Amino acid sequence: MTKYLVMQKKNMATLLRRHTSLLLLLLAVVFMTISGFAWNEKSVTILADGQAQIVRTHLNSAEGILHDAGITLGPKDAVLLNTQTLQNGTQLTVLRAFPVKVTIDGVAKDVMTVQTTAQGLADELGYHAPNYVPLGDSNQHLQAGSEVAIAHVTGRSVKTYEQPVEVQVIRQRDDSMHIGEQEVIQEGTPGLVSVEEEILYQDGKGIKKQIISQNDIKRMVPTIIKEGSRDVVETSRGVVRYREVLTMEASAYLPGDGDGRGITATGMVARRGVVAVDPNVIPLGTRLYIPGYGMAIAADTGGAIRGHKIDLLMESYGEAMEFGRRSVEVYVLQ
Structure with missing residues (x-):
């Protein structure tokens, strides 16, 4: 009897160990499944119909991810991935047919x-x-x-011919030159190329021409032009912007010249800083800067002031005589 009880205890211990091992194995499988499921989760960006949304998913197919996001694909719609496989950070772009x-x-x-x-x-x-x-x-x-x-396409032929190449004009900005100034630093020459062209036919009728190859016979040399881009000038009042520079013939006059009233054509009092211009060249009221004279305003006219001529109002007869007549640069300010 005692021997029987000992055997029963041994059998129960063995069975308990087996059940424990089975339970541990089951728990390990469950843990690995859950861990793998969590490890497989990824963030995916979906771009569709002008909207973007970011989803977190465990799925590995674009169609499944879009379905879960409530996005329906038409029979001719397409999906582009920015990665070779679906992974964390992948962007799905829906192309609508x-x-x-x-x-x-x-x-x-x-x-x-x-x-x-x-x-x-x-x-x-x-x-x-x-x-x-x-x-x-x-x-x-x-x-x-x-x-x-x-x-x-039912037929094709190839022909070769020479074709001239027009001179290309390259414009280079140069801030050492005034706006509006130009300087040609390289004269261009036309080029010549040999063109091989394929002509496609349908039932004997030409339907399309396409270039097969082009080879230089004579290289085109471009014309290179430097263009002024400087739009600021240093004055006694600091740096100011201008929109163009005019080269003009300048003379000098006094406040009492003309009818002697000392009033300009615009009604301003004649004083230094007022200049007479041709309104067809420089509109009245325009602010100007003239090196050697200073800041000025176009506020007067004169019978002899036509075209690119300008009359600068001076304070004294001696100053006017000293200035005389000369060529000046006139900065038209912004």
């Missing part, structure tokens, strides 16, 4: 596509080069309502 009218060998039909070029649409529809070609620009940008014609 749009309608395009396509004509193939004269037969028109409407299709839905996400392709952005005529060649891309032709390839998507199975009309591949060299047997088929989009007419016009193969890289034509497509949008809703675009029309694309695709033709069957």
Whole structure:
């Protein structure tokens, strides 16, 4: 009897150990599953219909993620990933298909596509080069309502010809020169290229030309022009901006010249800083700066002041005589 009880205790201990091992194994599997599930969670950005949203997901398919986000894909819609596989930080972009009218060998039909070029649409529809070609620009940008014609190529020929290359003009900004000033620092010469062109035919009728290659016979030399970009000038009142510089013939006059009243054509009192101009060249009221004279305002006119002539009002006869007549730069201020 005692021996029987000992055996029973041993069997129960063995069974308990087995059950414990099984339970531990089950708990380990559950733990690993939960851990793996949590480890697989990722943040994905969805761009669709002009909106962006960030979702956290354990799914590994774009379709499943979009479905959970409430985004429905049409039969011709497409999804782009910015990574090779779905991972944390992946961006999903939904491309919505749009309608395009396509004509193939004269037969028109409407299709839905996400392709952005005529060649891309032709390839998507199975009309591949060299047997088929989009007419016009193969890289034509497509949008809703675009029309694309695709033709069957039944023949082709190649011709070579020479073509002149027009001189390119390169303009360089130079802040050491006034705005409006220019200096040609290199005279250009035309170039010449040899062009190899392919002509495509459909039933003997030319339908498209496309350049195969171009080789220089004579390189084009560009014309290079320096253009002034400096728009500030240093004055006794500091740095001021100007919009143009005029070279003008300057003379001097006194407040009592003319009718002797000392009043300008605009009603201002004649004093230093007032200058007479041709209003067709410099509108009255324009602020000016003249090196060697200073800041001024165009507020007077004169019978002899026509075109690029300017009369500067001086304070004394001696100053006017000393100034005489000379060429000056006139800065038209902003």
